[in-house]
Each structure stands twice: as C-alpha cells, then as structure tokens.
Amino acid sequence: MNDTYDLIVIGAGSGGVAAARRAAAHGARVLIAEADRVGGTCVIRGCVPKKLMMYAAGYAQLLSEAVGFGWTGVSGRFEMARWADAKAHEIDRLEAIYRRMLADAGVELVDGRARLSGPGLVEVAGRSLRAGRVLIATGGAPARDALPGLELAMSSNEVLNLREVPASLLVIGGGYIAVEFASILAGLGAQVTLAFRDTLPLRGFDPDLRTRLAQALSTRGLTLAGGVALSELARGSGGGFELRRADASVLRAEAVLNATGRRPNTAGLGLAEAGVQLDARGAVAVDQDSCTTAPGIWAVGDVTNRVNLTPVAIAEGRAFADSEFGRRRVRVDHRTVASAVFTEPPIATVGLTEADAAREGPVDVYESDFRPMKSAFAGGAGRSYMKLVVDGLSDVVLGIHMIGTDAPEIVQSLAVALTCRATKADFDRTLAVHPTAAEEFVLMREPVRRHGTPPHGPTGTAPT
C-alpha cells in the first residue's frame, strides 16, 4: 500500500470532514483518521442529538397550548428511553451517511487515534503515514477542572445518553450548554436549578436578551441561582449531589450537569515534538489562514478555540482546502458569525451587540417587544423581543438580536441581509409577510435610543 498522501486530516468531525471532502474534490489524495465515531461532536454528541432532545421537550408546551385552541383529551407522558432509542437510531443513520460521503469523495478513512511522529509523518492504527500537509481537526471535550468535585457530574456527553429524566437537576455554568440543557430538561419535567457566577446567564450576548431569557426561564419554573461564586461539588449525605457556594449556601439535586466550558483536544497528538505551539488557553495557535507554527501543519475548528460552532469549523476546513489545493485563497471572517441558543424561548443573534456598536460610533437602536399571537391566544405568558442596532452615520444594520419563538430561523434569514450590508432603509422598504412575528423586523419605525451623535446632529426620525 502506498502510504504517502497529499493531505492527512486528524479528526472526522465537522471541520475535518469538510476539509477532507473539499481537498479530495480538488484532486488531492486524502486520508482522514478518526478515534471515535465519524461525524464528531456535532453529529454524535452535540448539535444534532441536542436539537432532537429540544424537539422532544417542545411537545410539553405544544400540548398545553393545544388546550387553549380548543383541543380536549390532550395529555401524555414522556418516556425518555423511547426517545433515546430513536435518537441512537438516527445518529447511527447520520454516521453511516458521513462514512458514505467520505467514501464517495474518494477519501480514505482510518478508524484509530492518530499522532504526529515527525514533519509530515502521522501514525495511526499501526501504520506510519507520510503527507505533504497535515490538518489537525480534533475538536474539544468537556472541561472538568473549574471546581473540585466536577468529575462526579455528567457532561453534555452523558446527558444526551440519559434514559430517564431525573426528578431534579443542578446545572453548573451559564453558557450555551448550561442554558440549553437546563431549558430542555425542565421542559421534559425535571426540577432544574441553574448555578452560575455572573448575575445573568450567557455572558457576551446582548443584555436585553440575557435579562429576558432569565425572566422567561424563571417564569417556566427553573431556579436561577446566579451571582455567587461556586466552591465545590460533593455527594450529598442522603444521596444526590450538593453544590457548595462561596456564600456558604448549598444547592442540592438528584443529578448534576457540569457545563463549565470545553477544552481543545491536544493531548497525545505529538504537537510539541512537531513544533506546533499552543496559545495561553491551550488551543492550537493559528494565523488567519489556519497555519500553525509548524510548516506543513494546519488546524481548524474547536481545537483552535476561535468561534466554536459547527458552521465555523466547516468554513475553516473548506477555506484551508480551497487555499491549499484549489489555488484560491479563502479566509473566514470570524467577526459577524450568527449563532442561536436553543432554549425555550430561543435566542438568535448576528453582528454587534448594542454596547459593542456604540463603542465604535453613533448608533440607533430599534426594538419591538410583543406577545406573539399564538401564545397570547392560548393564554401563555410568552413574549418575543427583537432589536436592530444601526450605524448612526451610514444607516447600515450592524446587529440583529431576537429572543422568542422561531428566533434561530428568522435570524438565519436576516443574517444574509446583514452580510450584504443592508441599511435600515432597506429593511423599511421591505414589505411585511403578514401575519408573522418576523414582520416586526421590517416595521420598526422610530429608534428607541441613540448612542453618540452623528456629525449633522440627530435626524429625529428614521429613514422611511
């Protein structure tokens, strides 16, 4: 067997698979090594099973709303083991598709843990391979070192394999994974406590979204235990777990989820010996073209800890492959990446927050806060909130933020407008689709706030 390749990719997750297929499409001879299941975090233990669990949880609200719409006899009991079996079947199906896509692209797949053994040299499954280029796409894994005792807790990996809903769940952390699973497990019937250090969950998101999410989760019956540093997790004397906090308070639950962040998978890869340096946070250090500090070695996705999202890993993988094998230099713009948080209600956002935009120059802010027709009719408390952050000088829309039903779907579409540098005037001359929630984004007439003053002074009204 000829063990020399144009490209060896280590890790068959979102970034690695995208890079391997694109490089092969450009005619490269490509091998990809995977230590676990093909598809990586997103498909096997991340976005996909999480979203399937979110859909399951969403039926609780739909069933209760149905009553408000005149349905009778609507009831049910969630059997998590049935969901778990169906989810396992779906993940098997998706993994098989990923394997087939690699084979169809002509990429050789090796099941095994790979390591670098010298410049352009990779060892995997007892083979010593040589490559013109090596791509590290090994992703990340749950961090367990934020406080003592976290090794006792489940991570997102184990939560996604639960076969029963715990009666009570303590979620440690206030980021994406913490709020999503807190929201989902509460929807499935668990009594959820969310313990985090900051005063609000989701640091980095627009404060108007963070406040409304906290309110909505509290209204749904979750306990938000924020604003206190966390000291230690321990087993409770009568079973379950105890989370001790810096103010000497103790939070208790039957089950506990550690959602205190993720760490890049860099151990055992032979990186130091190969001259690949890590940054201060333990991620593979790369430049804008995903080049590491070692010639001939690139890295993409979560292992580089830039923006840890699937579409970003895919874009970085394809940009690398196009640049190195397609003779077309492509770079990923990490500044305006859209993202969603799949809570109930969900959040979605693209572009600058109001505060970040205001630091750069004059800004007009438009808002809409309303009870959506569906939830209002059914007697629900749900509200939707939308915000446009607009450049006070050029009228270009800089940020789009929403919390409310369908926010991820709505903001995905509007992200195209933001990418095209649409102005507020473009939004204003777009006719509404009625009746929808999304139409509010083209019906905001007057700014609710202005930051800074444009050179000619405030105009008073928004362009029509």
Ligand SMILES: Cc1cc2nc3c(=O)[nH]c(=O)nc-3n(C[C@H](O)[C@H](O)[C@H](O)COP(=O)(O)OP(=O)(O)OC[C@H]3O[C@@H](n4cnc5c(N)ncnc54)[C@H](O)[C@@H]3O)c2cc1C
């Ligand atoms: C619970 C959860 C929910 C998420 N939800 C979303 C979401 O809704 N939307 C979103 O955009 N992002 C989401 N993410 C983030 C997303 O999953 C990651 O950003 C994405 O998977 C990163 O892709 P990657 O290719 O960098 O790494 P990964 O997908 O993690 O792939 C890395 C692969 O490398 C393999 N590997 C590691 N070391 C070796 C080795 N030495 N040899 C061979 N193989 C190796 C691993 O087994 C793995 O398969 C979520 C993450 C989690 C944990």
Ligand SMILES: NC(=O)c1ccc[n+]([C@@H]2O[C@H](COP(=O)([O-])OP(=O)(O)OC[C@H]3O[C@@H](n4cnc5c(N)ncnc54)[C@H](O)[C@@H]3O)[C@@H](O)[C@H]2O)c1
């Ligand atoms: N919907 C999505 O797109 C989605 C969903 C899940 C994950 N992700 C990606 O995965 C990444 C990882 O998610 P995550 O939630 O694990 O990480 P995160 O960085 O978003 O959140 C980690 C949380 O843990 C807290 N924390 C850390 N150390 C702590 C300590 N000592 N005491 C108390 N709290 C502590 C942080 O304050 C933060 O709230 C995300 O940043 C995101 O990029 C995306």
